[in-house]
Amino acid sequence: MDFARPKVEEKGSTERKDFIARKEEGLVVCRVVLLIRVVLVCGASLLLAGSARADQIDNYLKGEMERHRIPGLALNIIQNGKSVKTACIGLANLELKVPVKPETVFEIGSLTKQFTAAGILLLAQEGKLSVDDKISRHLAGTPASWKSVTIRNLLTHTSGIKSYTGLDGFELRRHLTQEEFIAKIGAELMDFEPGTAWKYCNTGYNLLGYIIQTVSGENYWDFMSERIFRPLGMAATTKRLPPLLIPNRASGYEQSNHVLINRDYDLTDVFSAGAIASTVLDLAKWNAALETGVPLGDRSKEMMWTPMKLSGGKATTYGFGWFIDTLDGHKNIGHSGATSGFSATLQRFPDDKLTIIILTNTDEQIATRLARRIAQFYF
Numbered sequence: 001m002d003f004a005r006p007k008v009e010e011k012g013s014t015e016r017k018d019f020i021a022r023k024e025e026g027l028v029v030c031r032v033v034l035l036i037r038v039v040l041v042c043g044a045s046l047l048l049a050g051s052a053r054a055d056q057i058d059n060y061l062k063g064e065m066e067r068h069r070i071p072g073l074a075l076n077i078i079q080n081g082k083s084v085k086t087a088c089i090g091l092a093n094l095e096l097k098v099p100v101k102p103e104t105v106f107e108i109g110s111l112t113k114q115f116t117a118a119g120i121l122l123l124a125q126e127g128k129l130s131v132d133d134k135i136s137r138h139l140a141g142t143p144a145s146w147k148s149v150t151i152r153n154l155l156t157h158t159s160g161i162k163s164y165t166g167l168d169g170f171e172l173r174r175h176l177t178q179e180e181f182i183a184k185i186g187a188e189l190m191d192f193e194p195g196t197a198w199k200y201c202n203t204g205y206n207l208l209g210y211i212i213q214t215v216s217g218e219n220y221w222d223f224m225s226e227r228i229f230r231p232l233g234m235a236a237t238t239k240r241l242p243p244l245l246i247p248n249r250a251s252g253y254e255q256s257n258h259v260l261i262n263r264d265y266d267l268t269d270v271f272s273a274g275a276i277a278s279t280v281l282d283l284a285k286w287n288a289a290l291e292t293g294v295p296l297g298d299r300s301k302e303m304m305w306t307p308m309k310l311s312g313g314k315a316t317t318y319g320f321g322w323f324i325d326t327l328d329g330h331k332n333i334g335h336s337g338a339t340s341g342f343s344a345t346l347q348r349f350p351d352d353k354l355t356i357i358i359l360t361n362t363d364e365q366i367a368t369r370l371a372r373r374i375a376q377f378y379f
Helices: 011-068 109-125 151-156 178-186 202-216 220-229 280-289 298-304 367-376
Strands: 072-079 082-093 253-256 259-262 276-278 323-327 330-339 342-349 354-360
Touching: 011 072, 011 082, 011 367, 072 280, 109 151, 109 202, 109 220, 109 276, 109 298, 109 330, 109 342, 151 202, 178 202, 202 220, 280 342, 280 354, 323 367, 330 367, 342 367, 354 367
Parallel strands: none
Antiparallel strands: 072 082, 072 354, 253 259, 323 330, 330 342, 342 354
16 A cells, blocks of 8 residues: 655755745835835825915914904814814903903804704604794794795795894894784885795794794703704803803904904894804814714705705705805805804815814904815815
8 A cells, every 4th residue: 555655845945935935024024114104104294284284274364363353263174074173363352361262152143043944854853843834834923925935935045024134123132022023024025925036034044943932832042952952062052142151252343443342232133043152162063963863864954955946946055054055166065154243154065074163253254255265275
């Protein structure tokens, strides 16, 4: 019987294999070292590029603040879900020389509208209303001229109802009730038939706040706190009511003959159209929530960010509390806010996974222009 002989490696063959193995190991080590060097070089290049961009942004903002006499500014830039730059420049209070910090609370003006729109959509998600309901279904005492106005019309500035902006009798000191507000603005003539044209209208968003109160059975501010602010950890976000003691509240400033003065405190009651005060940190939490399904589902966000079409078929550039536009070919969803002594903006560039938030205590409506220019540093 034949048995297979075990293979015997010749000495020379073994040495050659050991040499080849050592050579291959050496090549692997060289490749790893080379890869590490490439990663380090690339990482360093990215850090340098990021640092250079940050310096560009700082220089740009400081120049614009000096040119436009902006007392203070807070900036938060979010990219790919992370805050990549937070900057606080200038003073929150000129008289006390209090510097702006990330926790500084600014009035955000019409950024309030996206929160009010979200409140309406939350109630719609629960089946408590439809955005195509006539507003007379949820508001008592509406005039006959409003009979065709829907919640959708209010959300998209296509109602034709007169805006109270610039009208006497709607000052905060008057403390108008819902009934008094509707009666007073309802006496004004309609600007156009509902759905036939677009005209920015603060009245519509006050009415939406009243609808939230009627349908939910809660005060607007309690509803927003319980359903949005508190669940998202937006602890500093509140109403701007002057008598309230708000920690870290910034003072607002206006310019008279190129001289800064304290803002006029005879304020219009902008309520659910523009009375929220917040920080760049809290607004970053809101921005992050918009990337999830909580509190708003995908269908709600789709409606919110779809431009309204007029009855003639022409598309507007406004959804539910947001403008929908482009910047240098990049999709831009955002809104500005302006109240006496404050300018604010939140600009999202979804295809670039980029968000720019700027809050200032100046009466010049400049925040959105600054944010859109900063976004161009990232394109």
